[in-house]
Amino acid sequence: MAHDDLTEAAIQAGIASFEATFGRVPDNFRLLAEHAPGAFAGYGLMRSAIMRDRDAGGALDLKTKELIFALLDTLIGQTAGAKNHAAAAVKLGLTLPELAEGLVQVVMAGGITTWNTTGADVMRHCAGIAAEQP
Incomplete structure (x- = not known):
């Protein structure tokens, strides 16, 4: 299934966020990305925004x-x-x-x-x- 550019960018942001904090994307989230990419994209955007350290613009460390x-x-x-x-x-x-x-x-x-x-x-x-x- 093809994703639009916005969804694909959000998926990549989510993957990058997991890799930055956990070193990998957990299996349950990989499954979500595979079968419900739009939902993973939304979660990925939210996660990449909140899981920023202070030096990257986060309010909390x-x-x-x-x-x-x-x-x-x-x-x-x-x-x-x-x-x-x-x-x-x-x-x-x-x-x-x-x-x-x-x-x-x-x-x-x-x-x-x-x-x-x-x-x-x-x-x-x-x-x-x-x-x-x-």
């Missing part, structure tokens, strides 16, 4: 944005996304105490189930990453 996404994904039980975003934040300098504090805020807002279903996995995952860092 990328580490903070990754933490926010990790916390929001934890709240809704999206474990894979929460782990990916939290890991990206840790690689950008987020400390384990900062992550733990944010995850406790999620528990306060969403209940202990958020910890048991997602938060503990996120903390465990990032503790492993931090232990591997020099």
